[in-house]
Amino acid sequence: MSARCRSGWAPARPESAGTARADRRAVRRRLQPLSLYKLLSHRGEKHLMALRTKHDPSAPDPPVWKQMGHVPAAASSTATLNSSQQEKHWKSVVSRSVCDYFFEAQERASEAENVPPVISTPHHYLLSVYRHKIFFVAVIQTEVPPLFVIEFLHRVVDTFQDYFGVCSEVMIKDNVVVVYEVLEEMLDNGFPLATESNILKELIKPPTILRTVVNTITGSTNVGDQLPTGQLSVVPWRRTGVKYTNNEAYFDVIEEIDAIIDKSGSTITAEIQGVIDACVKLTGMPDLTLSFMNPRLLDDVSFHPCVRFKRWESERILSFIPPDGNFRLLSYHVSAQNLVAIPVYVKHNINFRDSSSLGRFEITVGPKQTMGKTIEGVMVTSQMPKGVLNMSLTPSQGTHIFDPVTKLLTWDVGKINPQKLPSLKGSMNLQAGTSKPDENPTINLQFKIQQLAISGLKVNRLDMYGEKYKPFKGIKYMTKAGKFQVRT
């Protein structure tokens, strides 16, 4: 459906650009913290592949997962895969027909991301989020802070991802019973009940092949029959009785550069957003402190609830009892006063000539201010104007694809070798008879740099109190492109 709409009058932004972004976000959320560790890398790989396949722009309509129900908070009814939806109701049952309004809006929108997150219908309000090419829709009847619902829906998606590894249509369909059980625990009468994955996992154990086999034989179940201890303790995010033979704590400092570079190569705006994702597998109730060499860099921070705010306020030290497993400890923003070093530059020469139906296209990507590190994973995407029929290009390295339907050019560059800068040159064929497009395409860039936090943030030390053993500790830095755009 969205493909059809796309060809309509609306000068749609390329769907695949959106897709790429959504996927990138997914990759960032789940995979980056894992993929580098030997232990977990195989899992990471799998995700990457699963997500990659979704780049296919001719993917079917986004499925809708709708949640219905009544009143203040999220209500219920759930997902669809392709044109079938799943639903779950809280409060009271709402007819499926309420979703017609949603589908209308979906049809009107040129692409999935343009579907308004809040739709008002005569008796209900539909709040939706769009992730992993699935719509999650909550149906509500009365006033409630919209962010309350939206944040909850995102939390639901995160939980599914946590449970099933990926949050996809097929996964939801295959695990619909677990999904139902989990949702049942997450929301009671429109009010969120347990949203910490540590607690949920004690209530409803995530499905694994092993457990399925065991359950079949022993007749035990995936459903816990005791109230998770965390639910009542002062550290509700942590399970009790955690045991590991190898005690390890890994922290990933990941920074993303959001930038807009103008035509002439000067920076219009650039900022660094960072997160510290942790994977903590420690026995017992460890109490960790993490200190930075230069905490003043962090301008604006938001914490996982486990972090003691006062300690941060007074000493600029992160002190916390960690949840078990993967979690995001901190996200931060580096203060705007610090000039952001932009690690790459793009030289471009894109010309449409008025008279001819040919245009010239040339891009070169090069490193600057990389502190001696290699830039890898470089990917250039650009949405070409409608008038471009085809492009004949030659890359000096990597592979490129131009999709004549969506007009999206993707160039997978790989590593940048400073001795031999990658470039992509060639010509564009324009539709004959139309005048030249007013706008040159914007170039979106992705890249990553290992072992570097571009802001210069450094972790000083990590200490553990409260337990006797010596944990293995690891810290990793990485810089990536966030929303990095070059205007041409």
Place this chain on the structure above:
Amino acid sequence: MAASPAYGEEKGGSSSLGEPEYGHDPASGGIFASDYKRHDDLKEMLDSNKDSLKLEAMKRIVAMIARGKNASDLFPAVVKNVACKNIEVKKLVYVYLVRYAEEQQDLALLSISTFQRGLKDPNQLIRASALRVLSSIRVPIIVPIMMLAIKEAASDMSPYVRKTAAHAIPKLYSLDSDQKDQLIEVIEKLLADKTTLVAGSVVMAFEEVCPERIDLIHKNYRKLCNLLIDVEEWGQVVIINMLTRYARTQFLSPNQNESLLEESAEKAFYGSEEEDTKDAKAEAASLAKRKPYVMDPDHRLLLRNTKPLLQSRNAAVVMAVAQLYFHLAPKAEVGVIAKALVRLLRSHSEVQYVVLQNVATMSIKRRGMFEPYLKSFYIRSTDPTQIKILKLEVLTNLANETNISTILREFQTYIRSMDKDFVAATIQAIGRCATNIGKVRDTCLNGLVQLLSNRDELVVAESVVVIKKLLQMQPAQHSEIIKHMAKLTDNIQVPMARASILWLIGEYCEHVPKIAPDVLRKMAKSFTNEEDIVKLQVINLAAKLYLTNSKQSKLLTQYVLNLAKYDQNYDIRDRARFIRQLIVPTEKSGALNKYAKKLFLAQKPAPILESSFKDRDHFQLGSLSHLLNAKAVGYQELPDWPDEAPDPSVRNVEVPEWTKCTSREKRKEKVEKPFYSDSEGESGPTESADSEPESDSEESGSSSSSGTSSSSSEEEEEEEEEEEEEGSGEQSEDKEGEEEEEKRKKRKEKGGLRKVSPRITPPLPQPVPSSNIISTSLVTDLEGLTLTDTSLAPALLSPAFGAVRTYELLHRMAGEGLSVEYCFSRRPFPGDPHMVAVQIQISNNTDAEVKSLRVSEPKLLAGMRIQEFPEIGMGTVVEGRWDTVAALCFQRACTHTRHFYVSIQPPVGELMAPVFMSENEFRKEQGKLTGMSEITEKLTLPEKCRSDHAIVQQVTSAANVGRVPCGADNEYRFAAKTVTSGSLVLITLEWREGAAAQLTVNSEKMVIGTMLVKDIIQALAQ
């Protein structure tokens, strides 16, 4: 494929369409092509006695429910399994029951007894889930059972079950609203619950059942504020939103002075320093119409306790705090939310969408707040259109003289975007910038005119419309542009644009006398093919031309009017008739004819281009209603600030309203019901929290639990006590605690000081007079500094000056003959230099003997310590000490027969000890404590305070400080260290000519500094 048609089918159908793999899913329709067979199969499985089969069957049924298929005919088979031992089966049966019970009420009743049994289960999880399901079954017959279950669960030992009870309340309410009164009782009870787990859920229930019963919140207000940070995130959102509404009804607007002072208020105007001046000038101000604004400490408490939540990872919490600050905070403090909101812009696009809507509204009212973040609102080509348009709105709101050039440069990039809706919005935005900021009007206009040659018609059309509005402001200078636009009528087809051009030409036909008739000629030719709005404008143009230039246009006008007369649209026919009568003079035409020109060519005010977000802030920000700009069902209006603050004492019985202004000096005691004092203890005063350097890890968890534990231990204690002391028939009293002080207590036989002192009404703001008598004796005692140990004597001392103020702790009426006063001895506490000594004087005014005075249950705010003193009977001396920064704290004082609740709140000035330093040292230290650490206030010295002696006397009485020598004779310096942390506090009082003086306090503890300034000013003003 189109989703909507497929999904509309009720049964079975959807699976056959276009989803090849669907059939492989055992739970789906593929295998069980026929409904009836399928159900037989499932029934069999459900009836078997193997759990695994039952489980399998239930899973399939749940999968059916999930796909929206009707599984209601399985109800009898499923409901039988409600008592199944297997917990997973049981849970799935619950899911099923909740879904279908409403349809099959009679059968659903079969399951009720199972739940009733479950409610008694020793496992709290099972109790909770039984209550959950029971309350989710929407069967009216069981309302009484539900009511009973909720009431019972509300007093369950497990907080988790109580939380579930709170959730059940709105469910029952929606089923049967007649239960409201009973439910409110339960809500009231649960509101008093001290666990963080329950707080969010019960407030949610409150909001749904009885949001109008704001009175239920009073007693819990401080508790909620203090617990807030430990409540789970969803509860925080609900509580903050509710408290916003509450605060709007209970406090005065912090910005009310604004209207008096116009815009001149400087930034710091509403800072707390200001409050002090206000106090000082209280008398004068009372003459003024409006009372000076002093922020209620509870109001401050709310603002302070919510601020850390801006750091929450949950966007909904951040938004809730942001709206609270926007609606409640003094103007100068609102700025803190900007950073957090900008951070949310990095989040998912749905979150961005909501946040930007709110930012757009805020940025109209408080533009300065977001200006530093201007660049965060720059638009990327990958943003969804709705985000782009909202960002544009924000950018436009933020535009001012200084940043307009950057913004316009950005806009130029946007105009070339491929997203035409966005381009159109950008053009509108440029128009708005041009209207709001005069100096760029010409630049914008030129830019827009260039757009007129754009190839995209939509762009051109939008530009025309905007240019039209801009030209209206200063038409005379722009006839060139009008001519240019006249030419466009040949090409441009968008009706709105054509209409705009015609209107412009008509309106300003005098500026383009040659072109206008020609345009009319062309339009007359194409009249019949135009859209209605264009036709109307053609008629207008004709009429205007006829009036100004009838020679050239008379025939044309008549032609147009004739065409219009036979138009299909009645509106146009109507207009034509009307205009003909008006402008063409005939014998019949009335007096209006003469005024036709005035009517048509009157000066028209230029349109004001306004943001669509203007005035949206009458909706509570962050609400659904705000987002939709329409009232959603169940929206609670955000009330306006009251003109007069309602009685603040409702939140606080121990500390009635006077304490707001005089809290430093007066304490008052009342015998309270136990639960009340509990909440009081927790809610303490505002100052202490800030100044405490406390970071300890347990703190977050412990604050909530302490409340609970203390209340229970209190009860035990009470019993004990009763046993112990049965035999004695007297009265006693005792004391309680406070922080940061050591205290010493002494007591006298009845008839002593106590009786003499004339204090009758505890709440009197100025206790000073009463202390005279005491102080004389004190002074003498003071001389012999060793009183600590011989505490029988009235051991009040103040090393430097005579008058030590005493404060009443327990009035003899309230204390049934026993009265207690306290004062700050200002001597170091021997046991611990970090404590402050409080001397307590107890008098027995009755004939009976008093025994066993003691502090039974000190309630200390975090960071406070008290050194207990042993039980005393008459004639013994008691000593206690307290530590840390103080505020007030309430405790129960017990005698063997009675308990009294008392509290001590030390003035901040007593929490320090004098230090002696030279003038140079003083200067040096002062130099280190500037900026944030310095608080300066101007004041007026009253007549009697204009002598060296009086000033020194007053300052030293207000605070325990030592005088520092000073060269200048109109300057007074004092220095002290806080007792607990040893931070320096430096006071400088500069006496200028006449009554004017300036007070400067330097201290790294800003809270202490602020309060000290206030106290000193008050002392000097007396």
